[in-house]
Amino acid sequence: MWARPVVLPPADPGSPEIREAALRNRGSLQLRHVDAGSCNGCELEIASIFSPVYDAERFGMRLEASPRHADGLLVTGPVTRNMADPLRKTFEAVPRPRVVVALGDCARNCGVFREAYGVEGAVADVVPVDLEIPGCPPDPQTIITALRGLAGT
Amino acid sequence: MTSDLLVVTAVVGLSASAVGATAPLRIRTHISVALTIAACASGFVMAAEVLHTGDVAVVHTTALLPLSGLSMVLDRFGALFVAVSAVVGICAMLFRLGYHGHGLSSRSASCILPLFVTTLLLVPAASNVTTFLFLWELMAVSSLLLVLADHRRRSEVASAGQWYAVMTQFGAAALLVGLVLLATHAGSQSFAAIAAGSAHLPTWVRDSAFVLAVVGFGSKAGMVPLHVWLPRAHPEAPGPVSALMSAAMVNLGIYGIVRVGDGLLGGGPAWWWLLVMALGALSALFGSLHSATSSDLKRLLAYSTTDNVGLMLLGVGASGLFASTGHRTLALVALVAALLHVVFHAVFKGSLFLSASSLQQATGTTDLDRMGGLLRRMPMTGTIFLAGGLAMAAMPVLCGFVSEWLLLQAMLHGLPSSDPAIAVAMPIGVGALALTGGLTALTIVKAAGIGLLGQPRSNAAAEANEVGPSMRLGAGTLATLCLVFGVAPFLVVPSVVDAARSVSRTRISDPLVGGWQVGLAGVHGALAPGLLALALLIAVTLVAGARRVLQHAPARHTRAWGCGRELQTATMEYTATSFGEPLTRVFEDVLRPAHDLDVSHAAESQYFVEAARFHTSLDDAFERHAYRPASVGLGRWGALARRVPNGSIHRYLAFGLVALIVVLVVAG
Numbered sequence: 001m002w003a004r005p006v007v008l009p010p011a012d013p014g015s016p017e018i019r020e021a022a023l024r025n026r027g028s029l030q031l032r033h034v035d036a037g038s039c040n041g042c043e044l045e046i047a048s049i050f051s052p053v054y055d056a057e058r059f060g061m062r063l064e065a066s067p068r069h070a071d072g073l074l075v076t077g078p079v080t081r082n083m084a085d086p087l088r089k090t091f092e093a094v095p096r097p098r099v100v101v102a103l104g105d106c107a108r109n110c111g112v113f114r115e116a117y118g119v120e121g122a123v124a125d126v127v128p129v130d131l132e133i134p135g136c137p138p139d140p141q142t143i144i145t146a147l148r149g150l151a152g153t
Numbered sequence: 154m155t156s157d158l159l160v161v162t163a164v165v166g167l168s169a170s171a172v173g174a175t176a177p178l179r180i181r182t183h184i185s186v187a188l189t190i191a192a193c194a195s196g197f198v199m200a201a202e203v204l205h206t207g208d209v210a211v212v213h214t215t216a217l218l219p220l221s222g223l224s225m226v227l228d229r230f231g232a233l234f235v236a237v238s239a240v241v242g243i244c245a246m247l248f249r250l251g252y253h254g255h256g257l258s259s260r261s262a263s264c265i266l267p268l269f270v271t272t273l274l275l276v277p278a279a280s281n282v283t284t285f286l287f288l289w290e291l292m293a294v295s296s297l298l299l300v301l302a303d304h305r306r307r308s309e310v311a312s313a314g315q316w317y318a319v320m321t322q323f324g325a326a327a328l329l330v331g332l333v334l335l336a337t338h339a340g341s342q343s344f345a346a347i348a349a350g351s352a353h354l355p356t357w358v359r360d361s362a363f364v365l366a367v368v369g370f371g372s373k374a375g376m377v378p379l380h381v382w383l384p385r386a387h388p389e390a391p392g393p394v395s396a397l398m399s400a401a402m403v404n405l406g407i408y409g410i411v412r413v414g415d416g417l418l419g420g421g422p423a424w425w426w427l428l429v430m431a432l433g434a435l436s437a438l439f440g441s442l443h444s445a446t447s448s449d450l451k452r453l454l455a456y457s458t459t460d461n462v463g464l465m466l467l468g469v470g471a472s473g474l475f476a477s478t479g480h481r482t483l484a485l486v487a488l489v490a491a492l493l494h495v496v497f498h499a500v501f502k503g504s505l506f507l508s509a510s511s512l513q514q515a516t517g518t519t520d521l522d523r524m525g526g527l528l529r530r531m532p533m534t535g536t537i538f539l540a541g542g543l544a545m546a547a548m549p550v551l552c553g554f555v556s557e558w559l560l561l562q563a564m565l566h567g568l569p570s571s572d573p574a575i576a577v578a579m580p581i582g583v584g585a586l587a588l589t590g591g592l593t594a595l596t597i598v599k600a601a602g603i604g605l606l607g608q609p610r611s612n613a614a615a616e617a618n619e620v621g622p623s624m625r626l627g628a629g630t631l632a633t634l635c636l637v638f639g640v641a642p643f644l645v646v647p648s649v650v651d652a653a654r655s656v657s658r659t660r661i662s663d664p665l666v667g668g669w670q671v672g673l674a675g676v677h678g679a680l681a682p683g684l685l686a687l688a689l690l691i692a693v694t695l696v697a698g699a700r701r702v703l704q705h706a707p708a709r710h711t712r713a714w715g716c717g718r719e720l721q722t723a724t725m726e727y728t729a730t731s732f733g734e735p736l737t738r739v740f741e742d743v744l745r746p747a748h749d750l751d752v753s754h755a756a757e758s759q760y761f762v763e764a765a766r767f768h769t770s771l772d773d774a775f776e777r778h779a780y781r782p783a784s785v786g787l788g789r790w791g792a793l794a795r796r797v798p799n800g801s802i803h804r805y806l807a808f809g810l811v812a813l814i815v816v817l818v819v820a821g
Contacts, residue, residue, distance in 0.1 A: 067714065086719070089715075096709070
């Protein structure tokens with residue numbers, strides 16, 4: 001009768017840096033989400049990973065309201081000119097050590113907005129990126145699998 | 154010796170006033186200020202001597218006042234108030250040296266300011282009805298003229314002066330009737346004779362004299378509902394004058410209530426003191442609520458004076474209630490708490506008003522919403538304001554904590570009493586004190602957070618400069634006293650206990666444990682502020698040291714988080730109004746804020762807003778619902794009465810005839 005959380009594949013251990021971050025995070029990953037110019041497709045998927053169906057909070061992940069409380073940033077969309085500076089400021093505001101996750105194809109390489117007049121570049125052109133999650137938009141399982149590697153859960 | 158000092162104080166004070174009136178402008182201020190400080194110093198030495206030895210200062214002369222003569226006796230109780238006025242007077246005068254503007258340098262103001270300070274020093278020494286009323290009126294009129302010092306430049310001053318004049322004269326009239334009633338029935342106008350004979354007076358005389366005294370002295374103290382002049386007069390009065398009025402003059406209202414209730418009448422039935430407690434609780438709550446929601450710095454401080462006077466009245470009322478039901482120890486403890494609060498309130502409110510006047514002089518405004526960032530521009534003045542504010546919020550190791558703690562203890566220890574009046578009154582008093590404490594903390598967070606921190610909200614605040622050394626010295630001395638008395642209350646507590654015992658007729662052994670502790674003998678509860686300060690110091694050192702030891706990486710300094718905005722301006726900050734808004738909403742039924750939203754639409758379509766203007770104001774509920782209708786009614790009555798003398802000579806002759814007939818009938 002009630003939705004039960006989907007059974008997910010094991011976490012993606014990822015690169016050595018990610019494994020190091022996972023050890024540090026010890027099963028708790030607090031992220032501040034920054035929409036740098038997304039079409040809101042990725043936002044829908046982010047919203048759905050915290051839904052009862054996927055329930056990402058059981059893996060220790062939460063979205064934070066302030067970068068001051070976060071372990072890292074979750075950035076979506078190509079970085080538009082208006083959002084480049086706020087993104088840098090938000091990155092500066094996260095306490096170290098910190099991670100940046102580029103979520104979706106636009107965040108990785110601007111996707112269909114490549115060379116558009118209002119776009120400054122991909123997220124990696126503005127702040128250093130630690131983890132990329134491909135997809136347009138990535139489906140919830142992909143997002144959770146990637147983030148679990150970061151959370152160490 | 155003390156008697157000589159009393160004469161010296163009066164003579165030096167009056168000569169300061171004379172110098173202020175006659176000396177040329179260049180040297181006028183300095184000489185009159187120096188002489189006033191000398192008068193205060195002499196007053197302080199006299200008061201300290203009286204408090205220390207208990208020898209009363211006595212001056213009698215038949216030369217100065219016709220019929221009754223001038224009669225002054227300063228006992229320990231009065232000496233406490235003289236000492237407080239003297240300390241506040243010295244600091245305010247030091248402050249006045251650097252303070253300019255508000256028309257204080259004019260010949261009349263230089264003459265009246267020393268006179269005002271001198272009357273503050275002499276009123277507690279008056280020992281017969283005529284002398285008392287004479288000095289009281291001199292004090293009231295001189296303070297009124299000082300409030301009006303700046304009337305030429307600003308029209309609001311005249312309105313504030315009117316309110317103050319009406320309220321203070323109303324109070325004086327009540328006092329006149331009350332004291333004359335006592336004097337006629339006691340057969341003598343000397344305070345000593347009234348005190349000796351008051352026990353045999355008819356009940357209605359005692360009752361009405363006490364109620365009239367509460368009304369008269371309460372209006373001077375700023376007690377609700379007679380407080381309406383305070384929030385008007387204080388913002389308009391020159392800085393040193395508002396400090397003197399709030400830190401020294403309102404005390405004399407408390408002095409009067411205790412002097413008449415405990416001294417002259419020797420205590421009374423429980424309902425007297427329940428009345429005082431009820432008015433005190435009302436003042437405390439109403440004052441703190443308004444100061445928490447006010448956005449004008451001096452108006453806020455004026456309301457907080459009402460709030461603190463409420464706490465003193467709560468203590469005085471509790472003391473009388475305990476005495477009338479036979480709890481003598483608690484009666485003395487409550488009175489000591491109230492008097493201690495008088496002393497400490499003078500210290501912290503003096504430093505608050507003086508530093509607020511420094512902020513006003515530097516920024517040209519008292520509106521908190523046009524200050525901001527001043528702690529960086531004026532570090533010393535800002536720190537003084539913070540120290541006074543924290544003391545007002547009753548933070549430990551500052552002086553306000555000690556007196557409020559003692560007041561709370563006195564009321565809490567009354568709870569087990571089986572007397573129904575106490576059983577009902579004390580929990581309400583404790584509740585009022587607790588709520589007031591919370592609201593005061595909110596007030597000071599608002600005043601310091603909006604006024605001193607953040608970004609400057611106006612050009613004047615951005616370019617404010619620290620005030621001169623004499624102003625910092627005047628305000629800083631009082632702020633230092635806040636800390637000294639908070640850490641070492643034993644410096645003043647024994648004197649206050651002596652003062653309290655000299656006025657109340659309940660003579661019992663020392664109720665307070667002396668030494669480093671402030672404690673209550675016979676009941677549990679003790680406070681050692683010195684040890685508290687030491688513990689705080691150790692805790693701060695430990696935390697700072699632990700941070701240093703445990704820190705992995707050096708601290709990183711970045712900009713404050715502002716949601717990643719490009720531009721961070723003062724308009725995005727909290728304002729004093731918005732900070733108080735949730736509270737205004739909670740207490741909407743009491744405060745009754747007036748909102749006004751004007752929206753003008755574009756001509757083409759009403760779906761497009763051209764301009765929107767929002768106006769909100771928080772009037773005093775008593776002023777709006779009691780005083781305004783009363784003043785309108787009086788105006789109508791006056792208009793009706795004006796029809797009677799219509800200029801007809803026949804009618805006037807008829808009036809004379811009718812009056813003559815009435816007199817003949819009545820007298821015959």
